Amino acid sequence: MKKPASPTIEDVARAAGVSTATISRSINNPEKVAQPTLTRIQDVIRKLGYTPHSGGRTLASNRSNTVGAIIPTMANAMFASGLQSFQEELSTAGVTMLVASSGYDGRHELKQIQSLVTHGADGLLLIGAERLPETREFLALRQIPYVISWCYKPDSPLLFAGFDNHKAAYAMAMEVLNQGHRKIAMIAGISKGNDRAANRIKGVKQAIEDFGQNARLLDVIEASYAQTEGGDAFAQLMNRSDAPTAIVCGNDVLAAGAIVRARLSGMGVPDDVSITGFDDIDIATTVYPTLTTVRVPQRRMGRSAARLLLELLSTDHTPSSIEFETEIMHRESLGPPRLQ
Amino acid sequence: MKKPASPTIEDVARAAGVSTATISRSINNPEKVAQPTLTRIQDVIRKLGYTPHSGGRTLASNRSNTVGAIIPTMANAMFASGLQSFQEELSTAGVTMLVASSGYDGRHELKQIQSLVTHGADGLLLIGAERLPETREFLALRQIPYVISWCYKPDSPLLFAGFDNHKAAYAMAMEVLNQGHRKIAMIAGISKGNDRAANRIKGVKQAIEDFGQNARLLDVIEASYAQTEGGDAFAQLMNRSDAPTAIVCGNDVLAAGAIVRARLSGMGVPDDVSITGFDDIDIATTVYPTLTTVRVPQRRMGRSAARLLLELLSTDHTPSSIEFETEIMHRESLGPPRLQ
DNA sequence: CTGAAAGCGCTTACAG
DNA sequence: CTGAAAGCGCTTACAG
Numbered sequence: 001m002k003k004p005a006s007p008t009i010e011d012v013a014r015a016a017g018v019s020t021a022t023i024s025r026s027i028n029n030p031e032k033v034a035q036p037t038l039t040r041i042q043d044v045i046r047k048l049g050y051t052p053h054s055g056g057r058t059l060a061s062n063r064s065n066t067v068g069a070i071i072p073t074m075a076n077a078m079f080a081s082g083l084q085s086f087q088e089e090l091s092t093a094g095v096t097m098l099v100a101s102s103g104y105d106g107r108h109e110l111k112q113i114q115s116l117v118t119h120g121a122d123g124l125l126l127i128g129a130e131r132l133p134e135t136r137e138f139l140a141l142r143q144i145p146y147v148i149s150w151c152y153k154p155d156s157p158l159l160f161a162g163f164d165n166h167k168a169a170y171a172m173a174m175e176v177l178n179q180g181h182r183k184i185a186m187i188a189g190i191s192k193g194n195d196r197a198a199n200r201i202k203g204v205k206q207a208i209e210d211f212g213q214n215a216r217l218l219d220v221i222e223a224s225y226a227q228t229e230g231g232d233a234f235a236q237l238m239n240r241s242d243a244p245t246a247i248v249c250g251n252d253v254l255a256a257g258a259i260v261r262a263r264l265s266g267m268g269v270p271d272d273v274s275i276t277g278f279d280d281i282d283i284a285t286t287v288y289p290t291l292t293t294v295r296v297p298q299r300r301m302g303r304s305a306a307r308l309l310l311e312l313l314s315t316d317h318t319p320s321s322i323e324f325e326t327e328i329m330h331r332e333s334l335g336p337p338r339l340q
Numbered sequence: 341m342k343k344p345a346s347p348t349i350e351d352v353a354r355a356a357g358v359s360t361a362t363i364s365r366s367i368n369n370p371e372k373v374a375q376p377t378l379t380r381i382q383d384v385i386r387k388l389g390y391t392p393h394s395g396g397r398t399l400a401s402n403r404s405n406t407v408g409a410i411i412p413t414m415a416n417a418m419f420a421s422g423l424q425s426f427q428e429e430l431s432t433a434g435v436t437m438l439v440a441s442s443g444y445d446g447r448h449e450l451k452q453i454q455s456l457v458t459h460g461a462d463g464l465l466l467i468g469a470e471r472l473p474e475t476r477e478f479l480a481l482r483q484i485p486y487v488i489s490w491c492y493k494p495d496s497p498l499l500f501a502g503f504d505n506h507k508a509a510y511a512m513a514m515e516v517l518n519q520g521h522r523k524i525a526m527i528a529g530i531s532k533g534n535d536r537a538a539n540r541i542k543g544v545k546q547a548i549e550d551f552g553q554n555a556r557l558l559d560v561i562e563a564s565y566a567q568t569e570g571g572d573a574f575a576q577l578m579n580r581s582d583a584p585t586a587i588v589c590g591n592d593v594l595a596a597g598a599i600v601r602a603r604l605s606g607m608g609v610p611d612d613v614s615i616t617g618f619d620d621i622d623i624a625t626t627v628y629p630t631l632t633t634v635r636v637p638q639r640r641m642g643r644s645a646a647r648l649l650l651e652l653l654s655t656d657h658t659p660s661s662i663e664f665e666t667e668i669m670h671r672e673s674l675g676p677p678r679l680q
Numbered sequence: 681c682t683g684a685a686a687g688c689g690c691t692t693a694c695a696g
Numbered sequence: 697c698t699g700a701a702a703g704c705g706c707t708t709a710c711a712g
Contacts (some may be wrong), residue, residue: 006482008705019683024707034681049481053461055404056705058395059688066438066459073413075425081415098406099439101427112431119406120394120460141389142346174466176503227626227660247519256626262368263628286596288603288628348689359699364691374697396689399704 007048009056016044027052058120067309068098068116069125070109072194077281079127079299082149085302086125093310102127106193110135117144123313125305126189128196129153129160145312149223149305151196152323159312160321161305165196168294168326169203169248172276175292175328176246177211180336181274183308184208185222185244185256187233197222200250200278218244223254230257235265238273245337256287259333270335280329288311289332297324347388349396356384367392370502398460398588407649408438408456408648409465410449412534416565417621418638419467422489425642426465429596433650446472446533457484463649469493469500470535485652489645491536492663500661501645505536508634508666509543509588512616515632515668516586520676521614524548525584526560527573527594537562540590540618558584570597575605578613585613585677592617596627603628620669629672630634637664 013020018037020169026033026041046049058064067090069080087097098116102109109134113124124139124146141266176184186204189197201220208217219237219332223229230253237244249255255277262269269275270287277284277293284291304322311319353360358377366373366381372380384390398404407430411419411446427437438456442449450472453464464479464486479486480562492502516524526544529537541560548557563569570593577584595617602609609615609629617624617633624631644662651659 009707010705020681020706021708022685025682028707032681048476051458051482053399053705054458055395055398055690056688057707059393059399059690060705060707062688062707064459066394074427075417075421077415077417077420080417080420083439084414084441087414087439094455096455097439099423099427099437100431110396112517114391115434115436118391118394119404138389213622227622253622257351260626260628269693274414282567282593283623283626286600286601286623286627325695349691350689360690361692361699361701362697365698368691372697377697393689395706396704397691399706400689402690402691402704 002026006053007050009050009052012044016041016047018031018066020167040338054120063123064120066096066098066120067123067125067313068100068113068119068121069124070100070102070112070116071127072104073101074099078279078296079150082298082302082305084152085299086306089303089306089308091311093311094151104190104194106132106135110138113144117142123147123309124128125149125309127151128195129156129195130198136272145309147305147308147312149301151199152321154264156321158306158321159318160323163296163324163326164321165199166203166206167198168296169250169278170207171203171206171326172278172294172328173207173248174211176248176274176276176334177207177215178272179246179334181244182213182215182337183218183242184215184246184248185218185237186248186250187230187237187258188220188222188250189254190222190224197250204248218242219259223249225253227253227257227260228274230254231261231264234261234275238265238267243273246334247273247275249275251279252279252281252284252291252293255291255333256283259287259289259291265333269333271338274334275338276334284329284331287333292331292334293329295327295329297326300324306330344531346393346434347390348393352381352384352388352390355388356381364668368468371580398416398505402460404460405434406436406438406460407463407653408440408453408459408461409467410440410442410452410456411465411467413441413617414439417623418619418636419490422638422642422645425639426646427647429541429643429646430650435650444530444534446475450475450478452480452517453484457482463487463653465489465645465649467491468535469496470533470538484589485649487645487648489641490493492661496661498661499648499650500643501641501660502662503636503641503664503666505539506543506546508636509540509618510534510547511666512618512634512668513544513547513588514551516588516614516616516674517547517555519586519614519674521584521586522553522555523558523582523584524555524586524588525558527577528560528590528591529594530562530564537590544588545601558582565591565593567593567597567600570594571601571604574598574601578605578607583613586674587615589617590620591613592619592624592631592633595631595673596623599627599629609673611678614674615679616674622673624669627673632671632674633669635667635669637666640664
């Protein structure tokens with residue numbers, strides 16, 4: 001790509017009648033420059049529209065002040081708003097964000113990680129703890145500092161700013177059980193290569209097992225992130241001779257799809273069947289009946305991930321992981337099962 | 341930010357027993373290197389885990405292969421998925437995306453533009469055609485190549501990959517008028533510094549004026565991008581002694597908020613009042629009744645913006661703008677007014 | 681408080 | 697097909 005000529009530090013120095021060292025200082029350590037000199041330089045900088053060349057800067061200082069984020073997809077409300085907070089927080093520290101998406105694919109994640117590192121990312125934000133051995137190797141070999149969000153593991157050497165998907169799903173399932181449901185099904189996100197989805201499934205299974213009292217998990221259908229997928233899975237589950245009285249969903253999009261499909265099929269929620277979600281994004285309150293779901297503190301998580309990463313990059317000590325608590329949002333879609 | 345030591349081109353050259361020039365060639369123009377030499381070098385590169393240093397590369401070649409995107413916010417389904425497509429398309433060309441958000445604020449937009457340019461963006465994606473004079477000055481002075489999305493202006497020297505908000509809103513309003521509505525109100529997005537929101541208002545006004553037949557625009561309430569805001573505006577409009585029979589909304593989030601509020605107030609949509617949206621994001625089909633709205637081809641727009649920008653950066657000629665057509669999605673929330 | 685100068689890692693005419 | 701060398705725009709000890 002060609003690039004139009006821009007003023008260099010040399011041009012600024014000449015126009016201001018000082019050396020390039022002084023220009024550099026007035027940008028990076030203004031307190032080390034005499035006030036009158038500084039003022040004059042800043043005038044020249046403004047007049048020339050000068051901004052330092054990142055390449056030269058990166059090369060000379062060995063830091064790029066950019067950080068990379070690789071998320072499954074931006075076209076997903078929860079990642080999008082987490083990313084927004086992450087970027088806002090970085091921005092206050094003068095750090096810029098490179099973004100790429102993995103499309104929930106491990107190989108593609110590795111490629112994107114390499115690409116962002118090559119393009120100068122000093123550190124990375126990654127989603128989830130599960131990745132290819134090659135990816136772990138690359139991160140280790142190149143000693144890339146990174147923080148993991150959207151999940152949390154207590155006894156791990158890795159750095160997390162996230163929540164425990166297993167625990168949160170367990171709590172949601174317990175809530176369903178406590179309402180009196182015994183025949184439960186789950187519409188989960190695709191668990192392959194996605195530890196968040198996998199742990200939500202495990203959490204639900206564990207809760208039902210721990211609860212006992214003849215509670216059963218009739219079926220788990222995995223579906224990709226689209227309302228119609230949730231609707232199709234819902235139809236399939238309700239067609240069973242042994243239909244569930246409650247369906248726990250792995251995310252709000254699937255749950256909303258199930259609710260919309262229930263309405264189209266003339267089924268009452270929660271009277272005929274209860275439905276719960278996970279994430280608490282916008283549609284949880286748009287859908288009718290409104291969705292009982294698990295709130296995930298996306299914004300705080302994003303901000304916190306940025307802070308951890310900045311700390312990791314600027315200091316010697318390794319900061320510690322942060323676990324966020326989730327919360328069950330009680331709305332309309334979960335109720336007691338109809339008396340048989 | 342510190343960065344761990346990585347192998348340099350020098351290290352590779354020494355290990356391979358050739359000059360750095362040959363290493364550089366074998367990476368950037370492998371066809372210019374003898375086959376045996378090339379093979380040997382590639383082995384060494386793999387063994388050392390070498391990736392070129394982006395700073396040195398950018399400095400020497402005067403191109404960074406990164407591009408910046410400044411959008412109002414990522415926490416907005418339509419921008420998020422447009423951005424996703426934009427990035428995917430860039431990625432296939434080996435170009436990386438820097439991202440920042442303006443928060444719908446002109447001053448902040450300028451800062452973020454400067455920041456991304458400083459961090460090495462070769463070109464930019466911007467949203468909307470309205471910006472501060474200082475911003476336009478900076479872009480011109482530095483000759484930053486950029487493409488504008490989410491709007492389209494026929495007689496402009498600027499490069500667009502977008503749609504005509506005025507035209508689309510005009511068409512939607514005409515549809516409402518043709519259903520028989522004469523008392524119309526609008527819940528619009530905040531128009532200050534946002535030409536998309538402003539043009540949607542203008543389009544609605546123009547349609548009502550052109551239609552004649554005593555059709556009137558009773559009120560326009562501007563509200564920020566949140567469902568509760570749409571709900572509040574809805575309540576205010578329906579409390580008028582002279583209530584509208586149809587409410588045209590500037591986006592789907594405001595429209596969904598209005599519909600949800602109507603339900604809570606025991607009002608029927610579209611029997612008591614019709615409501616229309618704009619954007620056709622997910623919630624348009626999640627909300628009940630489903631939303632009649634304007635479909636915007638976000639994904640195609642994002643992809644197309646990427647292609648335009650890549651073309652602008654790699655060739656001498658300036659490509660031409662692309663206008664996308666919008667489409668009215670007929671669903672449940674718009675019907676004829678109740679007979680008086 | 682300021683400047684001269686080395687050097688960061690790469691690319692690219694220019695020779696050969 | 698390959699190499700020697702200049703140079704891209706910055707930062708940063710080191711002097712003064």
